[in-house]
Amino acid sequence: MPIGTFEVKQKSSECAARSGKLVTAHGSITTPVFMPVGTQATVKTVSSEELRLVGSQIILSNAYHLYLRPGMEIMEAAGGLHKFMSWDKPILTDSGGFQIFSLATLRRINSEGVEFRSHIDGSKHFFTPEKAVEVQRKIGSDIMMCFDECTPYPCTHDYADRSMKLSLEWALRCKKAFMEGSPLYGHEQLLFAIVQGSVFRDLRRESAERTVEIDFPGYAIGGLSVGEPKEEILSALDVVTPLLPESKPRYAMGIGMPEDLWECVERGVDMFDCVMPTRNGRNGQAFTSRGKVNIKNAEYLRDFGPLDPECGCPTCKGYSRAYLNHLFRAQEILVLRLLTLHNLYFMIKLADTIRTSIESDSFLKAKKEFLNKYGV
Amino acid sequence: MPIGTFEVKQKSSECAARSGKLVTAHGSITTPVFMPVGTQATVKTVSSEELRLVGSQIILSNAYHLYLRPGMEIMEAAGGLHKFMSWDKPILTDSGGFQIFSLATLRRINSEGVEFRSHIDGSKHFFTPEKAVEVQRKIGSDIMMCFDECTPYPCTHDYADRSMKLSLEWALRCKKAFMEGSPLYGHEQLLFAIVQGSVFRDLRRESAERTVEIDFPGYAIGGLSVGEPKEEILSALDVVTPLLPESKPRYAMGIGMPEDLWECVERGVDMFDCVMPTRNGRNGQAFTSRGKVNIKNAEYLRDFGPLDPECGCPTCKGYSRAYLNHLFRAQEILVLRLLTLHNLYFMIKLADTIRTSIESDSFLKAKKEFLNKYGV
Numbered sequence: 161m162p163i164g165t166f167e168v169k170q171k172s173s174e175c176a177a178r179s180g181k182l183v184t185a186h187g188s189i190t191t192p193v194f195m196p197v198g199t200q201a202t203v204k205t206v207s208s209e210e211l212r213l214v215g216s217q218i219i220l221s222n223a224y225h226l227y228l229r230p231g232m233e234i235m236e237a238a239g240g241l242h243k244f245m246s247w248d249k250p251i252l253t254d255s256g257g258f259q260i261f262s263l264a265t266l267r268r269i270n271s272e273g274v275e276f277r278s279h280i281d282g283s284k285h286f287f288t289p290e291k292a293v294e295v296q297r298k299i300g301s302d303i304m305m306c307f308d309e310c311t312p313y314p315c316t317h318d319y320a321d322r323s324m325k326l327s328l329e330w331a332l333r334c335k336k337a338f339m340e341g342s343p344l345y346g347h348e349q350l351l352f353a354i355v356q357g358s359v360f361r362d363l364r365r366e367s368a369e370r371t372v373e374i375d376f377p378g379y380a381i382g383g384l385s386v387g388e389p390k391e392e393i394l395s396a397l398d399v400v401t402p403l404l405p406e407s408k409p410r411y412a413m414g415i416g417m418p419e420d421l422w423e424c425v426e427r428g429v430d431m432f433d434c435v436m437p438t439r440n441g442r443n444g445q446a447f448t449s450r451g452k453v454n455i456k457n458a459e460y461l462r463d464f465g466p467l468d469p470e471c472g473c474p475t476c477k478g479y480s481r482a483y484l485n486h487l488f489r490a491q492e493i494l495v496l497r498l499l500t501l502h503n504l505y506f507m508i509k510l511a512d513t514i515r516t517s518i519e520s521d522s523f524l525k526a527k528k529e530f531l532n533k534y535g536v
Numbered sequence: 537m538p539i540g541t542f543e544v545k546q547k548s549s550e551c552a553a554r555s556g557k558l559v560t561a562h563g564s565i566t567t568p569v570f571m572p573v574g575t576q577a578t579v580k581t582v583s584s585e586e587l588r589l590v591g592s593q594i595i596l597s598n599a600y601h602l603y604l605r606p607g608m609e610i611m612e613a614a615g616g617l618h619k620f621m622s623w624d625k626p627i628l629t630d631s632g633g634f635q636i637f638s639l640a641t642l643r644r645i646n647s648e649g650v651e652f653r654s655h656i657d658g659s660k661h662f663f664t665p666e667k668a669v670e671v672q673r674k675i676g677s678d679i680m681m682c683f684d685e686c687t688p689y690p691c692t693h694d695y696a697d698r699s700m701k702l703s704l705e706w707a708l709r710c711k712k713a714f715m716e717g718s719p720l721y722g723h724e725q726l727l728f729a730i731v732q733g734s735v736f737r738d739l740r741r742e743s744a745e746r747t748v749e750i751d752f753p754g755y756a757i758g759g760l761s762v763g764e765p766k767e768e769i770l771s772a773l774d775v776v777t778p779l780l781p782e783s784k785p786r787y788a789m790g791i792g793m794p795e796d797l798w799e800c801v802e803r804g805v806d807m808f809d810c811v812m813p814t815r816n817g818r819n820g821q822a823f824t825s826r827g828k829v830n831i832k833n834a835e836y837l838r839d840f841g842p843l844d845p846e847c848g849c850p851t852c853k854g855y856s857r858a859y860l861n862h863l864f865r866a867q868e869i870l871v872l873r874l875l876t877l878h879n880l881y882f883m884i885k886l887a888d889t890i891r892t893s894i895e896s897d898s899f900l901k902a903k904k905e906f907l908n909k910y911g912v
Contacts, residue, residue, distance in 0.1 A: 200866040201859070207870060208854060230837070230862040237838055238858060246854045461606070462613055478584060478622045482614060483577070486606040490576040493869055494583060 163348045164377040166409045172523045176401060176428030179518045182378070182409050184218075184250040184302035185347035186242065191409060191430035192421065192514050194507040195220045195252060197438060200229065201245045204438055205497040206504070208247045214473060214505040215512075218250040218302075220433045223295045224259035227285075228278050232298045240300025240345045252433075253301035255292040255334075257308045257354075258382075258413070269309065271326065289333035293341065293351070300345045303352055305380060306334040311358045313386045320358035324367045327356045327382075331374055352411065354382035359392045361399050368403040379404045380411040381429070394423055401428035418447055418510055419536040422527045425514050437507045441499035444488055447506045451535040453481075455499065460485040473505035474498075539724040540753040542785045548899045552777060552804030555894045558754070558785050560594075560626040560678035561723035562618065567785060567806035568797065568890050570883040571596045571628060573814060576605065577621045580814055581873040582880070584623045590849065590881040591888075594626040594678075596809045599671045600635035603661075604654050608674045616676025616721045628809075629677035631668040631710075633684045633730075634758070634789070645685065647702065665709035669717065669727070676721045679728055681756060682710040687734045689762045696734035700743045703732045703758075707750055728787065730758035735768045737775050744779040755780045756787040757805070770799055777804035794823055794886055795912040798903045801890050813883045817875035820864055823882045827911040829857075831875065836861040849881035850874075 161167070165183040172178065180191045196203045196211065198219045203211060211219060221241060226232075230244075238244035241251055260267060264276035264285075273288030292307035308327035311320050331353045338351045353376040357363030371379065381400050384393050397412065404410055411431035412424045421432060437447065444456040448468035453460075455467070466476035467484065475484075475498040487495035510530075517526030537543070541559040545566075548554065556567045572579045572587065574595045579587060587595060597617060602608075606620075614620035617627055636643060640652035640661075649664030668683035684703035687696050707729045714727045729752040733739030747755060757776050760769050773788065780786055787807035788800045797808060813823065820832040824844035829836075831843070842852035843860065851860075851874040863871035886906075893902030 200862075200868055202863060202866075202868050202870050205869055207850075207874070209850070225866075229866055230858070234838055234858060234862070238840060238856070244856075244859055244862075246859070462610055464614060474583075474585070480614070480620075482606070482610060483620055483622070486576075486610070486620075487578060490578075490601075490605055492576055492578050493581055493872065494578050496869065497873070498583070 164350050166378070166407060168406060170519045170521070172518050173521055174524050175426045177425045177514075177518050177523045178428065178430070179515045180409065180430060182430075184350065186248060186250045186302050189217045189250060190515060192425050192511045193217055193431050194421065194511045195431065195433040196504050196507075197433055197435045198245070200225050201241060203500070203504070204442065205493075205500045208245060210474075210501060211247065211504075212249075214501055215508040216249070216504065218252060219247065220252045220254065221299070221301065222256070222259055223253045223292060223299060223304075224256035224263070226253075226299055227256065227295050228280055232295060236298050236344070240298070242300060250302040251299075252303040253296050253299050253305065254413075255296065255305040255307040256287055257292070257305075258310045260287060261310045261312070271329065273307075274309075289330040290337040293334050293337040297341060297344055297349065300343070300347070301349065302347070303350045303378065304338070306331045306351065306353045306376075308354045308356060308382060310386065311356050311383045313358060313383070313388045315358055317360055317363070320356075320360050320363050324356045324358075324363050327354065328367065328370050331371060335374055335376070350377050352376055352378035352380055354380045354413070355400050355404075356383045357396070358383055359388055359396065361395070364396050364399045365403065368400045372403065372405060376408070378409040378411060380413050382413045384412060385414040385416070390420075394427065397424060397427040397429065404428075418507065418534060419531060421507075421510060421514060422530065425518075426523070426527065432511075437503035438500050441503040442496045444499065446499055447503050449533055455481060455484045455495075456488045457485075467502055468506070471502065471505065473502050475502040540726050542754070542783060544782060546895045546897070548894050549897055550900050551802045553801045553890075553894050553899045554804065554806070555891045556785065556806060558806075560726065562624060562626045562678050565593045565626055566891060568801050568887045569593055569807050570797065570887045571807065571809040572880050572883075573809055573811045574621070576601050577617060579876070579880070580818065581869075581876045584621060586850075586877060587623065587880075588625070590877055591884045592625070592880065594628060595623065596628045596630065597675070597677065598632070598635055599629050599668060599675060599680075600632035600639070602629075602675055603632065603671050604656055608671060612674050612720070616674070618676060626678040627675075628679040629672050629675050629681065630789075631672065631681040631683040632663055633668070633681075634686045636663060637686045637688070647705065649683075650685075665706040666713040669710050669713040673717060673720055673725065676719070676723070677725060678723070679726045679754065680714070682707045682727065682729045682752075684730045684732060684758060686762065687732050687759045689734060689759070689764045691734055693736055693739070696732075696736050696739050700732045700734075700739050703730065704743065704746050704750075707747060711750055711752070726753050728752055728754035728756055730756045730789070731776050731780075732759045733772070734759055735764055735772065737771070740772050740775045741779065744776045748779065748781060752784070754785040754787060756789050758789045760788060761790040761792070766796075770803065773800060773803040773805065780804075794883070794910060795907060797883075797886060797890060798906065801894075802899070802903065808887075813879035814876050817879040818872045820875065822875055823879050825909060831857060831860045831871075832864045833861075843878055844882070847878065847881065849878045851878040
């Protein structure tokens with residue numbers, strides 16, 4: 161099937177949940193899918209082999225970070241990110257929009273683009289929609305994202321309106337730049353758009369409708385998880401997903417925790433990324449079938465069972481809670497990886513569980529069972 | 537063959553080098569052998585599976601560190617270190633002598649033992665030869681070491697004499713305590729002794745002869761690599777190894793760098809441990825067939841070849857110098873592991889190369905070839 165094809169395999173009879181398959185130049189992805197975050201050309205602590213081992217179908221990386229370091233000259237010389245980091249499955253890149261607004265300093269935005277200073281060395285840069293496409297072309301990601309302004313929260317309706325319209329303009333320019341160029345490494349890339357509009361239902365609606373008019377092979381819902389209450393996230397999805405074409409994948413950017421996946425899939429979302437599984441892992445928090453475990457707690461000093469008795473990940477197969485607790489106390493960095501691997505495996509298996517429940521049309525029952533046991 | 541058996545397989549016709557096999561409760565070790573250092577129940581950055589992957593036959597751990605953290609109560613509850621860290625091959629433990637003299641504070645030594653304060657929390661402890669054996673029994677190492685005073689360098693002949701004689705007394709007491717007790721986890725342990733005497737040939741001789749009289753299944757040469765010039769190390773070996781029984785394994789504690797292995801094997805040493813391959817790796821230094829590479833250097837920014845084109849380690853198979861350089865610059869801890877794995881693989885393969893050269897009786901030729909290429 162042509163690259164960019166999205167096949168809806170099964171739809172829930174109870175809600176908007178669906179399972180599907182997205183075709184990319186580096187293979188097909190079954191959805192719902194959780195994408196581990198590899199900000200700087202590595203999912204922190206984890207090797208590419210280990211990403212394969214825990215079942216990652218696709219990872220996310222960041223145009224902003226890679227643009228600053230190692231830089232596009234080295235990225236091009238390497239032949240793109242797949243070769244650079246030794247990962248031959250799909251990669252999605254964020255355009256840099258979110259990072260410029262959350263990490264960079266001294267931002268000056270106008271309709272042309274954004275001037276900002278690097279969070280690493282203070283050097284000055286100017287990003288435009290065209291530049292974001294060019295950078296992502298040099299990275300060679302399978303899925304690039306449109307350059308947008310990630311609307312801050314809270315903000316006024318007026319600000320959100322102008323911001324959303326700017327992102328729409330930029331989406332048009334991204335598509336134009338995308339259509340006019342061609343891939344650098346011989347594999348086809350896709351360009352997804354991002355729906356904005358903050359917590360305002362009318363703006364979310366307008367953003368969704370007008371973005372769809374431009375026509376993209378996939379749509380993200382952006383500006384989520386930026387500090388707003390969780391109900392606002394779900395409410396935004398309630399407005400947006402019904403307006404998105406059923407035949408295109410939908411991606412909730414920056415979502416989510418285990419419980420969030422269920423809520424979002426129920427509303428018709430197919431793709432997710434979130435730093436929490438990896439970041440929380442590095443802080444000692446493991447996701448398990450019976451809820452969260454903070455492995456640093458003294459109660460695990462003498463607990464010789466695995467993190468999660470129902471888990472088949474390399475960490476649970478090899479190591480006890482007592483050992484992981486010891487590694488944390490002894491400040492041995494091996495433990496950062498062991499918890500990261502466990503949490504990634506947990507999220508990836510969770511997406512599998514959700515998909516299976518859709519395919520047997522028992523999504524709501526499976527959701528209830530999971531949440532009861534997980535204790536949310 | 538009974539546990540503790542050491543078979544000399546092949547002797548060089550040109551020098552004291554020999555290959556052999558040592559039988560332990562967790563399997564046999566072929567010698568010469570390099571033992572990765574797993575101070576705190578982990579070889580820093582590396583999982584037990586990865587130790588197997590790079591070919592580790594045996595690892596070293598430290599009674600001092602494990603005694604302080606996680607402590608012997610947890611170690612016993614875990615069923616010993618093998619189970620605790622998920623490693624089913626041989627383990628050798630250092631008795632704590634070296635660490636008490638290099639890490640602990642406020643040491644007070646008398647003929648009974650050493651009082652010291654923990655480098656972690658300042659708590660007060662008292663180690664005796666009997667205590668060191670008890671701790672190592674609780675750890676369950678395949679090879680425990682006698683408790684000794686690691687003679688500092690430089691020191692007077694008089695100090696070295698008294699220190700060496702104290703270590704001899706303690707070796708006797710260790711052996712007695714060892715013989716009177718029994719293993720805790722159903723597998724047989726071995727007790728090796730340590731020859732001291734600093735840089736004084738007469739003292740090294742006396743220490744070797746009197747330690748051999750007590751009779752142990754293996755002998756270490758201790759007090760090496762504590763700041764003395766390298767010639768002093770080799771000179772100590774020149775004195776000591778001819779006095780050690782040919783039918784017992786010989787272990788040069790804390791040695792060495794790649795070039796050191798050749799020098800020591802030439803003088804009849806069989807076993808090695810050293811933190812340099814792992815520590816230097818974490819600092820960005822890789823050992824390669826053509827010498828050392830500091831991967832942080834700018835010259836590797838655009839070098840898309842592997843660390844060592846002749847290497848078959850997971851790092852060299854998967855990643856380029858440019859990528860490793862990027863990870864260091866981006867402060868991604870994955871790189872600490874990738875370099876550690878490479879250096880461990882290098883040392884383990886080096887020991888294999890040395891063994892093979894002995895078995896084809898071409899040790900000196902192989903040594904010359906290695907050192908020429910390595911550039912020492």
